[in-house]
Amino acid sequence: MIAEAPLTRPREKKARGGRGDRIYHVLIKAIVGVVLAIFAGVFTVVVFGAWPAVKRFGPGFLIHTGWDPVHLVFGALPFIVGTILVAFGAMFLAGGIGLMTAVCITELLPRWLQGPVTYLIELLAFIPSVVYGLFGLLVLAPFLQETVEVWIMEHLGPHFEVFNGAPYGVGYMSAILILAIMLLPLIVTLSREALVLVPRDVREGGYALGLQKWDVVWGIIVPYARNGIVGSLVLALGRALGETIAVAMTIGGGYSLPKTVMDQGYTLASVIANEFNEVSSDMYLSALIYCGLILLVITVVVNVLAYFLVRRLSGAHGFKA
Amino acid sequence: MASKHKTSSRTGNWRKWRGVLGFGLTGVATLISLGALFSILGYLIHQGIGAINWNFIVREPAAVGEAGGGIAPSLLGTLILVSISMVVGIPLGIGVGIYLSEIAGGTRFASVARIAINTFIGVPSIIMGIFVYFILVKPTNTFSAIAGGLALGIIMIPIIARTTEDVLRLVPKSIREAGLAIGAPKWRVTFDLVLPAARAGVITGGILAVARVAGETAPLILTALGNEYYPTSLFKPIDEITLRILKYARGPYDVWHQQAYGAALILVFGVALGSLLLRLSTRDHDALSR
Amino acid sequence: MEVRDTDILMSDQSAVSLDQAYKLRVNGLNFYYGSFQALHDISVNAEKNRITAFIGPSGCGKSTFLRTLNRMHEETPEARVEGEVLLDGESVFDREISELRRSVGMVFQRSTPFPKSIFENIAYGLRIRGVDSSLISGLVEQSLKRANLWEEVKDKLKKSASGLSGGQQQRLCIARALAVNPEVLLLDEPCSALDPIGTSKIEELLLEIKESCTIVIVTHNMQQAARVSDYTGFFLSGKLIEFNNTKSIFETPSSKLTEDYITGRFG
Ligand SMILES: Nc1ncnc2c1ncn2[C@@H]1O[C@H](COP(=O)(O)OP(=O)(O)OP(=O)(O)O)[C@@H](O)[C@H]1O
Numbered sequence: 001m002i003a004e005a006p007l008t009r010p011r012e013k014k015a016r017g018g019r020g021d022r023i024y025h026v027l028i029k030a031i032v033g034v035v036l037a038i039f040a041g042v043f044t045v046v047v048f049g050a051w052p053a054v055k056r057f058g059p060g061f062l063i064h065t066g067w068d069p070v071h072l073v074f075g076a077l078p079f080i081v082g083t084i085l086v087a088f089g090a091m092f093l094a095g096g097i098g099l100m101t102a103v104c105i106t107e108l109l110p111r112w113l114q115g116p117v118t119y120l121i122e123l124l125a126f127i128p129s130v131v132y133g134l135f136g137l138l139v140l141a142p143f144l145q146e147t148v149e150v151w152i153m154e155h156l157g158p159h160f161e162v163f164n165g166a167p168y169g170v171g172y173m174s175a176i177l178i179l180a181i182m183l184l185p186l187i188v189t190l191s192r193e194a195l196v197l198v199p200r201d202v203r204e205g206g207y208a209l210g211l212q213k214w215d216v217v218w219g220i221i222v223p224y225a226r227n228g229i230v231g232s233l234v235l236a237l238g239r240a241l242g243e244t245i246a247v248a249m250t251i252g253g254g255y256s257l258p259k260t261v262m263d264q265g266y267t268l269a270s271v272i273a274n275e276f277n278e279v280s281s282d283m284y285l286s287a288l289i290y291c292g293l294i295l296l297v298i299t300v301v302v303n304v305l306a307y308f309l310v311r312r313l314s315g316a317h318g319f320k321a
Numbered sequence: 322m323a324s325k326h327k328t329s330s331r332t333g334n335w336r337k338w339r340g341v342l343g344f345g346l347t348g349v350a351t352l353i354s355l356g357a358l359f360s361i362l363g364y365l366i367h368q369g370i371g372a373i374n375w376n377f378i379v380r381e382p383a384a385v386g387e388a389g390g391g392i393a394p395s396l397l398g399t400l401i402l403v404s405i406s407m408v409v410g411i412p413l414g415i416g417v418g419i420y421l422s423e424i425a426g427g428t429r430f431a432s433v434a435r436i437a438i439n440t441f442i443g444v445p446s447i448i449m450g451i452f453v454y455f456i457l458v459k460p461t462n463t464f465s466a467i468a469g470g471l472a473l474g475i476i477m478i479p480i481i482a483r484t485t486e487d488v489l490r491l492v493p494k495s496i497r498e499a500g501l502a503i504g505a506p507k508w509r510v511t512f513d514l515v516l517p518a519a520r521a522g523v524i525t526g527g528i529l530a531v532a533r534v535a536g537e538t539a540p541l542i543l544t545a546l547g548n549e550y551y552p553t554s555l556f557k558p559i560d561e562i563t564l565r566i567l568k569y570a571r572g573p574y575d576v577w578h579q580q581a582y583g584a585a586l587i588l589v590f591g592v593a594l595g596s597l598l599l600r601l602s603t604r605d606h607d608a609l610s611r
Numbered sequence: 612m613e614v615r616d617t618d619i620l621m622s623d624q625s626a627v628s629l630d631q632a633y634k635l636r637v638n639g640l641n642f643y644y645g646s647f648q649a650l651h652d653i654s655v656n657a658e659k660n661r662i663t664a665f666i667g668p669s670g671c672g673k674s675t676f677l678r679t680l681n682r683m684h685e686e687t688p689e690a691r692v693e694g695e696v697l698l699d700g701e702s703v704f705d706r707e708i709s710e711l712r713r714s715v716g717m718v719f720q721r722s723t724p725f726p727k728s729i730f731e732n733i734a735y736g737l738r739i740r741g742v743d744s745s746l747i748s749g750l751v752e753q754s755l756k757r758a759n760l761w762e763e764v765k766d767k768l769k770k771s772a773s774g775l776s777g778g779q780q781q782r783l784c785i786a787r788a789l790a791v792n793p794e795v796l797l798l799d800e801p802c803s804a805l806d807p808i809g810t811s812k813i814e815e816l817l818l819e820i821k822e823s824c825t826i827v828i829v830t831h832n833m834q835q836a837a838r839v840s841d842y843t844g845f846f847l848s849g850k851l852i853e854f855n856n857t858k859s860i861f862e863t864p865s866s867k868l869t870e871d872y873i874t875g876r877f878g
């Protein structure tokens with residue numbers, strides 16, 4: 001039937017849109033081209049900047065410790081470990097608290113309170129990183145130093161190696177706590193959206209079975225919203241891995257693998273921010289960019305993952321992060 | 322099934338208590354979340370309000386460690402950097418949003434572009450700093466306002482692109498068809514009918530993106546650098562409010578700390594104002610989908 | 612089953628005279644949404660200055676058919692057309708698209724006023740056409756009068772069009788289509804969202820404008836087709852089952868399927 005269609009003609013050019021439309025299409029496509037070229041350029045430039053270090057240190061850079069700008073010996077393992085520890089530490093805290101907060105907002109709070117509480121928590125998302133860093137550096141770190149860390153050192157230190165550190169204030173513990181606070185609004189907002197999307201009849205079906213409210217919430221509603229919740233957690237993880245300035249201000253700085261929760265160290269992002277203006281040689285700069293390249297690859301992978309997870313939940317577009 | 326109804330009162334009790342415990346924990350979590358918000362905001366206001374006065378806003382920084390002085394150059398620099406970023410980010414971002422919503426539809430290229438956009442929203446901003454450092458700062462041998470603005474602009478592009486795409490899609494298809502049906506070319510349908518109908522949402526996205534980049538610090542360390550003076554040229558290093566906060570927070574002087582709080586308070590206030598506008602204008606664009 | 616032009620014109624005629632009698636001619640039209648074929652080999656003509664109606668149950672392809680007439684289907688990415696659609700003997704697929712759509716206007720089921728003022732809703736199409744701005748307000752008035760809307764809106768031209776009633780909005784859309792002086796007006800269930808008064812106003816209006824315009828209307832409402840149209844076609848599952856002058860279709864349908872539909876036995 002399709003084969004024998006003598007009457008279809010190839011569209012002639014003039015049958016498509018007029019001149020205005022052609023200009024419009026060319027213009028918009030040019031913009032898209034420029035933007036995609038910028039994106040591609042970002043990758044290229046980072047690879048280019050990291051290239052001297054990549055050539056010199058190879059993949060061993062990822063598994064070696066040692067950061068010596070004088071003798072030009074570099075290994076990013078401490079920063080990779082630092083990035084993972086800080087990100088997952090913060091995710092552990094913020095994930096639990098954030099998810100429970102979202103459940104509380106949607107399932108427990110009366111309707112008139114839901115809006116204001118949500119708004120207040122969203123407000124947290126509008127506070128710039130540097131302000132969290134400021135708070136972490138000047139308020140949280142000294143507070144931890146004088147109270148919690150002293151207590152930990154005295155009481156837990158003798159028994160557990162991970163607590164056997166000196167109370168510096170700034171360090172992993174401060175960085176993790178500050179980052180956790182920063183991640184809260186993102187996790188609360190996105191999980192709340194996922195929970196709100198659970199259809200009414202799913203909820204009512206649970207109650208119709210005679211289940212208690214908590215069993216419905218925990219056994220039916222949360223599992224139903226699972227994809228959205230996981231999506232929000234993965235998005236937050238992406239943010240956590242890449243957070244720069246707040247971590248740079250609170251983690252203290254250090255080039256070796258952490259041994260205790262109170263140690264000082266660096267993440268991939270924060271080492272760049274803190275050391276960039278101190279670089280003394282091209283190879284040092286390149287080693288920092290190599291760290292950037294590792295970070296870029298990690299965050300791209302995590303974000304692509306998040307994109308597909310979130311899209312599966314909410315159709316073609318995902319929701320706002 | 323039937324056996325379920327014969328739960329003993331002990332398990333029934335446990336179930337009840339489990340609920341109380343569970344919801345209790347969620348309540349505690351909510352209090353922690355709100356507590357974090359209020360302690361940060363409260364502390365900021367408490368410490369910062371004292372630093373803010375007229376001089377703080379109109380003066381240059383005082384000599385190192387001395388009292389007095391202000392952050393006027395940083396405020397001005399922020400304004401300049403954000404303006405440059407808008408020049409870069411708004412047209413490119415809106416253009417991509419229009420492409421995704423109005424032209425590309427469901428093609429394979431569109432989905433690649435869409436993934437690229439969503440991925441780039443999540444790329445750490447310091448990476449954009451590295452990019453601009455290599456293409457602008459190193460070749461010209463100087464940190465500059467242009468470089469900083471460009472880095473911020475690039476960060477803006479995917480944010481604006483995505484919100485634009487989303488709000489344009491909320492415009493009913495029937496408006497586009499009605500436009501085309503009276504013989505309007507596509508570009509006029511987009512610019513005369515679709516964009517105006519989505520105006521509130523597009524503006525909202527713009528505010529969101531501006532608020533986001535106004536709080537960026539990391540890429541500016543690699544591009545704008547910061548300094549102590551009023552900006553004199555777009556091709557020289559320029560100060561910015563978050564760079565100023567960073568410097569003062571890290572300094573050893575109490576005066577600096579106080580001024581850091583003051584500057585942070587101004588920044589948060591500005592950005593929160595943006596969020597308020599956002600909230601007000603999203604009401605409009607909710608109405609639009611009907 | 613389907614009825615060729617010759618059945619109506621009765622004698623053998625050359626293509627040229629067919630083009631004179633018929634504003635629109637459709638020949639062997641097949642329509643696909645991806646792999647789904649929505650229209651099967653449709654051939655039908657619409658006579659100049661007459662109202663041609665198409666009826667049929669939901670999903671039978673009426674809108675799809677109507678939309679191919681001014682190539683609105685091209686806005687659906689997966690849509691594909693085979694066959695001929697001729698406007699005054701010239702294939703619509705060879706025309707410049709915006710210019711085609713000015714000649715072949717369209718009014719949709721749900722009124723779609725632009726998010727602009729009443730005045731601008733009509734002026735917009737004129738501006739697009741490059742009509743001199745000094746003429747615009749006169750033409751707006753004239754179109755509103757043609758659409759029997761002028762008296763109702765003349766005092767609130769600057770107000771937003773969304774404040775009008777459903778029927779007024781629909782007449783505004785008709786006025787908007789008329790403003791650019793189309794040769795053909797396509798209407799896709801223009802009255803389905805209206806009350807009987809709104810409906811009868813539109814029907815009166817159609818009978819007036821057919822003096823200057825060829826009208827093709829799709830409707831769910833068989834009484835409406837019987838009241839206003841000169842010719843009626845009956846669609847079922849993407850096939851044009853029967854096409855004839857309206858009187859014959861409703862009084863002596865030649866197909867059992869048509870008869871079942873118009874007597875309400877299904878659909
Ligand atoms: N965009 C599309 N993609 C795929 N199939 C479509 C699309 N639009 C319509 N169809 C299908 O084509 C067939 C004809 O649809 P059409 O809208 O033309 O019907 P209709 O006769 O106008 O119905 P109604 O009276 O409900 O408006 C239907 O089966 C419909 O499901």
Ligand SMILES: [Mg+2]
Pocket residue numbers: 673674675799
């Ligand atoms: Mg239809």
